Amino acid sequence: MSNLSETAKVVIVGAGPVGLTTALGLARHGVKSIVLEKKATLDPHSRATLIAPSSLEDFQKLGVLDAMLLAGARNDSIRIVRSSDCKELLEFDFSELAGETPTPFALALSQDQTEKILLDAVLATGLVDVHFSSAFASFEQLGDHVLVRDAAGRTFTCDFLVAADGARSGVRKQLGWELEGKTYATRAILADVRIDMEFDTKQGWLVNPDAESFTFAIRFAPGIWRIMEASVPDSVTDADLLDRSKTQCEAMFGQGAWQETLWTSAYRKHERRSARYVKGCVILAGDAAHLNSPAGGQGLNTGIADADLLVQQLIKALSHPAEARMLLADYEQTRIKAFDEHVRGLTDSMEKMESAPAWLRRIGFSMIGALKLAGIERIVARKLSGIDAS
Numbered sequence: 001m002s003n004l005s006e007t008a009k010v011v012i013v014g015a016g017p018v019g020l021t022t023a024l025g026l027a028r029h030g031v032k033s034i035v036l037e038k039k040a041t042l043d044p045h046s047r048a049t050l051i052a053p054s055s056l057e058d059f060q061k062l063g064v065l066d067a068m069l070l071a072g073a074r075n076d077s078i079r080i081v082r083s084s085d086c087k088e089l090l091e092f093d094f095s096e097l098a099g100e101t102p103t104p105f106a107l108a109l110s111q112d113q114t115e116k117i118l119l120d121a122v123l124a125t126g127l128v129d130v131h132f133s134s135a136f137a138s139f140e141q142l143g144d145h146v147l148v149r150d151a152a153g154r155t156f157t158c159d160f161l162v163a164a165d166g167a168r169s170g171v172r173k174q175l176g177w178e179l180e181g182k183t184y185a186t187r188a189i190l191a192d193v194r195i196d197m198e199f200d201t202k203q204g205w206l207v208n209p210d211a212e213s214f215t216f217a218i219r220f221a222p223g224i225w226r227i228m229e230a231s232v233p234d235s236v237t238d239a240d241l242l243d244r245s246k247t248q249c250e251a252m253f254g255q256g257a258w259q260e261t262l263w264t265s266a267y268r269k270h271e272r273r274s275a276r277y278v279k280g281c282v283i284l285a286g287d288a289a290h291l292n293s294p295a296g297g298q299g300l301n302t303g304i305a306d307a308d309l310l311v312q313q314l315i316k317a318l319s320h321p322a323e324a325r326m327l328l329a330d331y332e333q334t335r336i337k338a339f340d341e342h343v344r345g346l347t348d349s350m351e352k353m354e355s356a357p358a359w360l361r362r363i364g365f366s367m368i369g370a371l372k373l374a375g376i377e378r379i380v381a382r383k384l385s386g387i388d389a390s
């Protein structure tokens, strides 16, 4: 073991929400960790804007829920309303889950703010060294410890290495594992827009049933909305995104509503996971382990559930090293089962709805009364809550 190597019980690659939640969870149990992040600062983009009840329960245990509630907008239910007249179409009521979680509500909060709150909490513990501009390069499993190198040649020694380095995980690549599964044919685009406060509404999420492509808008701060077009042709290029965001904004909110587009992004949607999550003392979590369409909000939230269970298993493994193998195998099986049983199905049904031709979607909207009678609101609220997948 090199004397120059920095040492901690756990090294975590990636200061995204999953890496930071893992570091915070370990620190709450008094365990020191090192976080390596290739970027110089946290990512400034909004990305996941809805935190599900199950993740809020985890954040409450970690002592960061109050800060998140101050920064975000609490949603006891999600009302889906028609953009033209704010008529309610559906309501997903989380308060019905009150007997099952202490946090029966969702929180609209942009991911950059979630990460900032987590980072502040992590640093305040005094037990986590966060190294920005430190890109993971390689690891070696050496008996009872792991030697990690970053791109600058620095070395770090730990008992366990957690790969929370996102979908293109370098740790996973060194293990020789791919994210196996499918990439859907359709692309989605999103735009965060600032609208004139005169057009702002707290009535609910807006959906435009008449739009050619499935389009909806989520309010995540006063006057700031995420507009998503869930299925656009490849002929829509990055150069079109700004103009398209203005057009969609005015179609949803009315002429004169658009003030500024803050961020746009176009992406393909996937349903993929690694066949394995654990090899020896190296463990995958979050997007490094699985990837799904952001529709349904299961990307961030599944990763937070990974971090929650992983922390519990690592704490036990550190005090009972002989059981580490069994504990990590349990983490792998549990989290793979949760993804296969709860995330894959939701991703597939959301994709079917999003990519359906406009005429078929319109028929679906015209049958909403029947869907309500069939209890669809309760089923969707439960799915979105993440309770069964955590």
Ligand SMILES: Cc1cc2nc3c(=O)[nH]c(=O)nc-3n(C[C@H](O)[C@H](O)[C@H](O)COP(=O)(O)OP(=O)(O)OC[C@H]3O[C@@H](n4cnc5c(N)ncnc54)[C@H](O)[C@@H]3O)c2cc1C
Pocket (backbone or CB within 6 Å): 013, 014, 015, 016, 017, 018, 019, 036, 037, 038, 039, 043, 047, 048, 049, 050, 111, 134, 135, 136, 137, 164, 165, 166, 167, 168, 169, 170, 190, 265, 267, 285, 286, 287, 288, 294, 295, 296, 297, 298, 299, 300, 301, 303
């Ligand atoms: C445009 C967009 C919209 C989205 N919308 C939603 C949504 O509405 N709802 C939802 O639930 N999810 C959404 N997601 C997905 C969500 O953002 C991810 O699921 C979530 O960020 C996963 O967290 P993570 O910590 O596992 O990985 P990431 O957030 O990807 O974090 C990984 C971190 O590792 C770092 N890293 C990578 N390689 C290295 C290396 N070699 N060395 C050191 N550090 C490294 C990265 O810089 C990054 O900071 C969206 C994603 C995008 C891109």
